[in-house]
Amino acid sequence: MTTLYYVPVDEFDRVLALDIPIERRCALFAALCRINTLYMIMRAGSGHIGTSFSSLDLMCWIFLNELGYQRPREAHHNDIFFSSKGHDVPAKYSALLGLRLLDFDLIHKLRRLGGLPGHPDISIPHMYTNTGSLGMGISKARGMALARRLQGQPGRILVLTGDGELQEGQFWESLQPTANQGLHEITVVVDHNKLQSDTWVARVSDLGALERKIQAFGWYVERCDGHDFTALQRTFAQLNQITDRPKLLIADTIKGKGVSFMEHTAMPPGDDRLYPYHSGAPDDATYARAAEELIIGANRLLSEMGQPALTLEAVQQPARSSGNHLQRLVAAYADALVKAAEHNPKLVALDADLARDTGLIPFEARFPERFFECGIAEQDMVSQAGGMALQGLLPVVHSFACFLSTRPNEQIYNNATELTKIIYVGSLAGLIPGGPGHSHQSVRDISALGAIPNLLLIEPSCEQEVALALDFCINRTAESCYLRLVSVPCAIPFSLPDDYELEYGRGIELTPGEDALLFSYGPVMLAQAVYAARQLAEEGIGLKVINLPWLNRVDLEWLQATLAGYRQVFTLDNHYINGGQGQFLASHIAQLKLADPPRVHQFGLQDIPVCGTNDEVLRAHRLDAQSLSEQIASVLAERKTR
Numbered sequence: 001m002t003t004l005y006y007v008p009v010d011e012f013d014r015v016l017a018l019d020i021p022i023e024r025r026c027a028l029f030a031a032l033c034r035i036n037t038l039y040m041i042m043r044a045g046s047g048h049i050g051t052s053f054s055s056l057d058l059m060c061w062i063f064l065n066e067l068g069y070q071r072p073r074e075a076h077h078n079d080i081f082f083s084s085k086g087h088d089v090p091a092k093y094s095a096l097l098g099l100r101l102l103d104f105d106l107i108h109k110l111r112r113l114g115g116l117p118g119h120p121d122i123s124i125p126h127m128y129t130n131t132g133s134l135g136m137g138i139s140k141a142r143g144m145a146l147a148r149r150l151q152g153q154p155g156r157i158l159v160l161t162g163d164g165e166l167q168e169g170q171f172w173e174s175l176q177p178t179a180n181q182g183l184h185e186i187t188v189v190v191d192h193n194k195l196q197s198d199t200w201v202a203r204v205s206d207l208g209a210l211e212r213k214i215q216a217f218g219w220y221v222e223r224c225d226g227h228d229f230t231a232l233q234r235t236f237a238q239l240n241q242i243t244d245r246p247k248l249l250i251a252d253t254i255k256g257k258g259v260s261f262m263e264h265t266a267m268p269p270g271d272d273r274l275y276p277y278h279s280g281a282p283d284d285a286t287y288a289r290a291a292e293e294l295i296i297g298a299n300r301l302l303s304e305m306g307q308p309a310l311t312l313e314a315v316q317q318p319a320r321s322s323g324n325h326l327q328r329l330v331a332a333y334a335d336a337l338v339k340a341a342e343h344n345p346k347l348v349a350l351d352a353d354l355a356r357d358t359g360l361i362p363f364e365a366r367f368p369e370r371f372f373e374c375g376i377a378e379q380d381m382v383s384q385a386g387g388m389a390l391q392g393l394l395p396v397v398h399s400f401a402c403f404l405s406t407r408p409n410e411q412i413y414n415n416a417t418e419l420t421k422i423i424y425v426g427s428l429a430g431l432i433p434g435g436p437g438h439s440h441q442s443v444r445d446i447s448a449l450g451a452i453p454n455l456l457l458i459e460p461s462c463e464q465e466v467a468l469a470l471d472f473c474i475n476r477t478a479e480s481c482y483l484r485l486v487s488v489p490c491a492i493p494f495s496l497p498d499d500y501e502l503e504y505g506r507g508i509e510l511t512p513g514e515d516a517l518l519f520s521y522g523p524v525m526l527a528q529a530v531y532a533a534r535q536l537a538e539e540g541i542g543l544k545v546i547n548l549p550w551l552n553r554v555d556l557e558w559l560q561a562t563l564a565g566y567r568q569v570f571t572l573d574n575h576y577i578n579g580g581q582g583q584f585l586a587s588h589i590a591q592l593k594l595a596d597p598p599r600v601h602q603f604g605l606q607d608i609p610v611c612g613t614n615d616e617v618l619r620a621h622r623l624d625a626q627s628l629s630e631q632i633a634s635v636l637a638e639r640k641t642r
Helices: 007-019 022-044 049-066 090-099 104-108 137-150 169-180 201-204 210-217 229-239 284-304 330-345 361-366 378-390 409-415 447-448 465-476 521-539 556-563 581-591 614-620 625-640
Strands: 002-006 081-082 155-160 186-192 220-225 248-253 313-317 347-351 370-373 394-400 422-427 455-458 481-483 506-509 516-520 541-546 570-574 598-607
Touching: 002 022, 002 284, 007 022, 007 090, 022 049, 022 090, 022 104, 022 229, 022 284, 022 313, 022 570, 049 081, 049 090, 049 155, 081 137, 081 313, 081 465, 081 625, 090 104, 137 169, 137 186, 137 229, 155 521, 210 220, 210 248, 220 229, 229 248, 248 409, 330 347, 330 465, 347 570, 361 409, 378 409, 447 455, 447 570, 455 465, 465 481, 506 521, 516 581, 516 625, 521 541, 521 570, 521 625, 541 614, 556 581, 570 581, 581 598, 598 625
Parallel strands: 081 155, 155 186, 186 248, 220 248, 347 370, 347 394, 394 422, 422 481, 455 481, 516 541, 516 570, 570 598
Antiparallel strands: 002 313, 506 541
């Protein structure tokens, strides 16, 4: 087991009580926050180190000085500060915890049920807006400022953005009206760390003369070193004097600041395609090196001020289970895509700054001239794909499902009206992983895309079915397709026959059963369904589980034959019930106009997804095997008594 270290809140009190210059207090406070940010991410097993560390000095300056949260409490309660990018929320939590603005016990509950969500959420104090797709921050701030003016409420609104975020169109849409309306209450800070999720901003879409561009919209612009507290003090003093227009600070920062080997400036030349510390928790050895460096740095600052070293708390991190025989659908997809491209020279791949997460690194290495990095600009990416399709290529478009299905939804529809063929691949689909929170839990993509004409939706259940599904999309249909991929490695309690082939609109039986029938798809819910069927079998109840990978297509002849003899039918969605496969099937069962139709019961999401570990999230929504078996048994028992 690895020992994890964090700074207790009493040590923050000690730092805040020191009679030292403002800039030194901020530097020390930030040093403590970095230790705790790393602790929280390591304990949670996931999070965003790089952007949390690049923005921490900015956050500490804003909290301690612009907002005035120090001892004694002198806060400017009318001022609002929020992050538009959201990945940096562990840094914000660390500052809030150190200021006793949150219950300090929450330091142990990042990305846990009832704890601190993986992205900003207004359920947590001092979180003023939820994040979603990037680029929303200034628009939200403008709405807040206009509402405050209407109600006669004073106060500044400070917004932190990332430089990769500036690729989103909404950012640029928001600039002109904010200036036109003279919203001087708004100050935007760009955490300009030069890197987006995967790679360098300049390699994807160079921001160019950013200062002049923002000024041209009518904003007042300053620029400074985002890690130099003396420069921050001077620059914010200047910004606060501007009262006739909105302000923007370009803060030059270093991604991973504070840990030498995590800083982007340490990336070796020629081996700097992908920044390694954007997301995820480090391994044990890397954590130990990073924590030691942060602790030594904090103690050095204390020593320079004549103060004793930190008193730290230590806890043991339980060993992480890697699991055996896990299905890794994204890796299987990566292999299948390269093989498909070897046989189809017209196949090209487009990515929205998630090449590592969507399995495109092998494709980029094999076919660099056919790989197009489009950055954090999904609408632009999808329309580019539309243009490529019109010129005879077969574009395969990639992003997380939560962003690919929604932000460019109109562009996907426009492409469909041109009757070309495009394949969309949405990773990170469904309810889990539950750690990132509802902004990343894609549980409405089926409904968002299911009604688009000539767009076929498929979710494979295992590595074997991934390759078959991609082959179907490329070679066996003229329709455009949406391939929905679960990203988390999954252990599945079932297997498909070696000679299994996808049959359009048809499914395959995974468990036998005569008492009830359940339709589902994908590794997450099919696993829970099969486990539930096994539990029910011990109670003498036979539940037949059907894997139906087609999310918006069904063969009615097959459906009618499959339903024969069943009075109770269940559907299980890794999605909201509204607009999911279950509703689709229920409507088609009604279309069969059976003389004695079965009763259809639908399982799926009915509320906004909770944040937590995967097991916690499934259980909270009653979609785990135990909850499903209990609910199914209850329904069947009720029907027997009637």
